[in-house]
Amino acid sequence: MTSRTGRDTYRHGNLRGEAIAAARASIVESGHEALSLRRVADAVGVAHRSLYNHFEDREALLDAVAEEAFVALAAELKAATDAGRFVAAYVGFALSNPAIFALMTSRPHGAMKKRPSLQRAVHLGITEALRLFARPDRSSAENRRAVMKVIILLQGGLAMYADGILDLPDDEALVAELRAMVADA
Amino acid sequence: MTSRTGRDTYRHGNLRGEAIAAARASIVESGHEALSLRRVADAVGVAHRSLYNHFEDREALLDAVAEEAFVALAAELKAATDAGRFVAAYVGFALSNPAIFALMTSRPHGAMKKRPSLQRAVHLGITEALRLFARPDRSSAENRRAVMKVIILLQGGLAMYADGILDLPDDEALVAELRAMVADA
DNA sequence: CTCCAATGTATCCACTGGATGCTTTCTGGC
DNA sequence: GCCAGAAAGCATCCAGTGGATACATTGGAG
Numbered sequence: 104m105t106s107r108t109g110r111d112t113y114r115h116g117n118l119r120g121e122a123i124a125a126a127r128a129s130i131v132e133s134g135h136e137a138l139s140l141r142r143v144a145d146a147v148g149v150a151h152r153s154l155y156n157h158f159e160d161r162e163a164l165l166d167a168v169a170e171e172a173f174v175a176l177a178a179e180l181k182a183a184t185d186a187g188r189f190v191a192a193y194v195g196f197a198l199s200n201p202a203i204f205a206l207m208t209s210r211p212h213g214a215m216k217k218r219p220s221l222q223r224a225v226h227l228g229i230t231e232a233l234r235l236f237a238r239p240d241r242s243s244a245e246n247r248r249a250v251m252k253v254i255i256l257l258q259g260g261l262a263m264y265a266d267g268i269l270d271l272p273d274d275e276a277l278v279a280e281l282r283a284m285v286a287d288a
Numbered sequence: 289m290t291s292r293t294g295r296d297t298y299r300h301g302n303l304r305g306e307a308i309a310a311a312r313a314s315i316v317e318s319g320h321e322a323l324s325l326r327r328v329a330d331a332v333g334v335a336h337r338s339l340y341n342h343f344e345d346r347e348a349l350l351d352a353v354a355e356e357a358f359v360a361l362a363a364e365l366k367a368a369t370d371a372g373r374f375v376a377a378y379v380g381f382a383l384s385n386p387a388i389f390a391l392m393t394s395r396p397h398g399a400m401k402k403r404p405s406l407q408r409a410v411h412l413g414i415t416e417a418l419r420l421f422a423r424p425d426r427s428s429a430e431n432r433r434a435v436m437k438v439i440i441l442l443q444g445g446l447a448m449y450a451d452g453i454l455d456l457p458d459d460e461a462l463v464a465e466l467r468a469m470v471a472d473a
Numbered sequence: 474c475t476c477c478a479a480t481g482t483a484t485c486c487a488c489t490g491g492a493t494g495c496t497t498t499c500t501g502g503c
Numbered sequence: 504g505c506c507a508g509a510a511a512g513c514a515t516c517c518a519g520t521g522g523a524t525a526c527a528t529t530g531g532a533g
Contacts (some may be wrong), residue, residue: 104358115481136396140521152522153481161521201397209394211321212386212450224452252441252469259444265397268410269436284437300512325490337491338512346490 119157119167121147127168127203128171135165135206162214169210174204177227189235190257190282197261200276208262229254252288257281304342304352306332312353312388320350320391347399353394355409357388362412374420375442375467382446383459393447414439437473442466 125146140188144151181191295457310331329336368374448454
């Protein structure tokens with residue numbers, strides 16, 4: 104083949120970025136467990152093996168999508184101006200992107216440890232939490248612990264809500280519940 | 289083939305149970321993502337397709353292993369005589385069976401909802417928590433919320449510890465941290 | 474202009490979960 | 504006691520997957 108049009112064939116330009124976007128779309132639709140490199144490659148119009156020039160393996164692509172999502176989450180959290188809104192923003196992000204949130208929370212243990220850029224993206228969110236939950240009358244260690252507790256409550260609560268273990272009538276009830284838990288954390 | 293020895297061939301006796309055991313062993317060694325029906329079948333000495341007589345699909349096998357693990361967890365929790373020991377037992381179980389615990393917490397959202405026996409197994413643990421954390425001066429609804437908070441803290445804390453986000457020096461520190469968090473929950 | 478390192482392609486492989494159709498064994502109603 | 508039907512296991516097939524190796528095309532640096 105190799106259509107000799109010259110223009111815009113072969114060299115893709117931004118395969119990495121488009122692959123991440125296509126992967127995210129696929130995950131939104133069918134979950135991250137079902138992600139297939141071949142389908143992503145097809146969606147972008149490229150041989151499936153070409154993705155390996157940009158991602159070491161399937162896991163690396165998933166990590167890249169997750170990383171991007173953590174950055175997006177942090178951006179939304181940045182707009183929150185108080186604790187209540189922080190909780191609402193966090194829960195809102197999770198509930199409106201369930202498949203993506205599932206990906207973020209289920210990265211294999213160890214991925215975080217060996218993927219510095221991913222860990223950095225996660226910490227963007229923690230930083231936002233610190234901005235709102237830290238209090239001057241506490242030591243920085245105490246503040247850090249308090250913030251971790253808040254995040255644990257949100258993360259854990261969302262996971263159990265998604266699993267149906269935490270049975271609450273609807274999403275608003277979840278927000279209310281988590282707000283209360285966080286308030287006296 | 290069909291060696292005509294008559295004795296102890298063909299009918300397996302307890303394929304389901306042995307398959308679950310073999311699957312658990314495989315998960316302990318290589319994680320649940322890597323579980324292969326064929327390897328399980330080989331380990332038990334059976335055609336891979338035979339497993340489908342006992343499990344609808346791969347997910348069902350994973351769910352069965354998870355269910356068994358939840359029952360085992362509840363059994364260990366039953367021995368706890370106070371809140372501190374409860375936390376220690378919970379964390380101890382998670383840390384000494386990391387691969388199994390990862391399986392338990394990462395069942396696809398929805399598995400719980402449509403698998404009643406699995407959900408029942410989960411509630412065994414919740415019942416144990418209620419036994420220790422409920423207080424007579426609180427309404428049953430309040431007690432239920434308090435207990436859920438405890439479980440959320442444990443579950444979420446363990447997940448974040450495993451991911452390396454919650455950076456603590458060692459397992460004892462984690463137990464101490466979670467005990468403190470749960471204490472003033 | 475030429476050479477080279479990226480980037481993308483073509484083709485192969487072992488392996489996976491799952492489907493179909495068959496045989497063997499067990500068991501409960503007569 | 505027997506025998507029909509259900510349950511359990513087997514052999515064989517399939518499409519799809521992630522990954523490996525070897526090659527083609529390209530844009531840029533010298």
